[in-house]
Amino acid sequence: MRRRHDRNSSKSGDQFTEQEKRSRINHSKRSAGSHEVQSWTRATKQSLCLVWQKVKLQLMLSMSFLVAVFWYCRRLYSFLAQLLKRWSSYLQRKLGKNHSVLEEVDLLGYSARKWREETKQAKLMREAYSELFQNHHVKYLRQVRKDNYCVLRAVLFQIFSQGIPFPSWMKERDILKLPEKLLYSQGCNWIQQYSFGPESYTGPNAFGKLRKCMETLKANWAEISGTKDHEERRNMCNALFSDESKEHKLYEAIKFIMLYEVVEAYEQMKNRDEPIPHLFSLLFARDSSSDPLSFMMNHLNAIGDSGCLDQVELFLLGYLLEVKIRVYRLHRFNTEEFQVNCPDEYRREWNEISLLTEDDRYYHIPVIRT
Numbered sequence: 001m002r003r004r005h006d007r008n009s010s011k012s013g014d015q016f017t018e019q020e021k022r023s024r025i026n027h028s029k030r031s032a033g034s035h036e037v038q039s040w041t042r043a044t045k046q047s048l049c050l051v052w053q054k055v056k057l058q059l060m061l062s063m064s065f066l067v068a069v070f071w072y073c074r075r076l077y078s079f080l081a082q083l084l085k086r087w088s089s090y091l092q093r094k095l096g097k098n099h100s101v102l103e104e105v106d107l108l109g110y111s112a113r114k115w116r117e118e119t120k121q122a123k124l125m126r127e128a129y130s131e132l133f134q135n136h137h138v139k140y141l142r143q144v145r146k147d148n149y150c151v152l153r154a155v156l157f158q159i160f161s162q163g164i165p166f167p168s169w170m171k172e173r174d175i176l177k178l179p180e181k182l183l184y185s186q187g188c189n190w191i192q193q194y195s196f197g198p199e200s201y202t203g204p205n206a207f208g209k210l211r212k213c214m215e216t217l218k219a220n221w222a223e224i225s226g227t228k229d230h231e232e233r234r235n236m237c238n239a240l241f242s243d244e245s246k247e248h249k250l251y252e253a254i255k256f257i258m259l260y261e262v263v264e265a266y267e268q269m270k271n272r273d274e275p276i277p278h279l280f281s282l283l284f285a286r287d288s289s290s291d292p293l294s295f296m297m298n299h300l301n302a303i304g305d306s307g308c309l310d311q312v313e314l315f316l317l318g319y320l321l322e323v324k325i326r327v328y329r330l331h332r333f334n335t336e337e338f339q340v341n342c343p344d345e346y347r348r349e350w351n352e353i354s355l356l357t358e359d360d361r362y363y364h365i366p367v368i369r370t
Helices: 001-094 107-114 120-135 150-161 168-172 176-187 189-193 201-225 230-240 244-271 278-285 292-298 311-321
Strands: 101-106 138-144 323-329 339-342 350-358 365-366
Touching: 101 107, 101 150, 101 168, 107 120, 107 278, 138 150, 138 350, 150 201, 150 230, 150 244, 150 311, 150 323, 150 350, 150 365, 176 189, 176 244, 189 201, 189 292, 189 350, 201 230, 201 244, 201 365, 230 244, 244 278, 244 292, 244 311, 278 311, 311 339
Parallel strands: 323 350
Antiparallel strands: 101 138, 138 365, 323 339, 350 365
């Protein structure tokens, strides 16, 4: 019995050893498999990290490139826009599209657009425009560029477009000789201090520049007033008032003629040769224009640069051009100064032109239709 028991125990021990071996083998296999999985996972992670680093670097480079391209395109767009703007302005000047006097617009439509608010001033302006439309036969408006040549532009444009000829005194005298006469015959050496609008003091060059201005005025006035066909004259005016350089010469010539007339009147007043028109008495009564030099320095030189014509200078302008200038002053609506004539003393045979102003500084051209 004991031997049998020992034999069975030996058999059981052998079986246990075999099971343990199998278990150890299986465990080793599982361990080896787990280690392979871990190794594969680690390798995969490392590969993905390397790939991501490369992709990340590429993305950063791409983003930097795109930012640089965007910045460059923005600068290029800005440059091209500026270039296009300048080129457009150049073409407008060359092709005559940059008119300083615009085409006609409906008067009441213009008033409604500009004075749409419900303020006291806006209501007054709308009433004034309505008054012009209903009782003064003003149906349209031509807007004039708002600068310090504005009133001269509005007056000359109407004279040229209507074909109004030279005033009588210009037919009797050669206006090209006026600068020479003023400088040498009347000893006005101070005209070297004459300023050409926005240009600064020109000194000895003033005489030559004034002569060129007078030539431009005489040539263009003679050519346009001698053109009888209305459409052709209209096209000539549009071309002339699209050329800034020529325009400024016209206005400076008119300014100088104003100065010449003031000098003539001042000499007559001093010598008491003959009575002078009332407008000169008003002009010399001002402390700032008591003589021709102060008139030039304090008033005339500023025109085209920092100042416009005062009312007495508008009187002078109408007088020397021999036109009756009817001015509608809208800011003076419901007063006696709503409509004034410049000058207030005029001859029946003079041609008539009209101006419209909201502030006595900038002027437009009212178009009358009966």
